[in-house]
Amino acid sequence: MSTPPPSPEQASAEDQKFDPHDFPQNLRDAQRRAAELYAEIRAAQKRLPWPREPHEGWPEVTERGRERAGREASPGWPSADAAAYDRLRAELLEVTAYVHTHGWWKTCRDNGVQGADLVAARQALKTAKGAVPLSREDVEQTA
Secondary structure, three states: OOOOOOOHHHHHHHHOOOOOOOOOHHHHHHHHHHHHHHHHHHHHHHHOOOOOOOEOOEOOEEEOOEEEOOEOOEOOOOHHHHHHHHHHHHHHHHHHHHHHOOHHHHHHHHOOOOOHHHHHHHHHHOOOOOOOOOOHHHHHHHO
16 A cells, blocks of 8 residues: 655645744844954954953962962053943844844744754854855855
């Protein structure tokens, strides 16, 4: 006894199975902006002195055979750099909140994507095409 072939309605429903990794463009754009902002913040942190506020630092200490690295004195961050950093951080918080609360995640849950599968979809967004500032293809084209 063989099973009958699926009806056209059943076949089209299977072809249109929900894909939680088919992210909407506005979600990809927001994730890309979040990655760009994070990179800008990291670059600023590397460029700026270690303390935001002026600090006299402390000497290196060796105590009971353990060394604790010292820190040099620092004038802190210039006010323009501190303001620029604060703007970047505020925008990053806004964009990441948008990504985390985007309606796509409710659509995923409504289509049965939950638990580890939903976490996997959220993680996949971080490397989705168009959601990262540079892809391997971008680097290869530049090289």
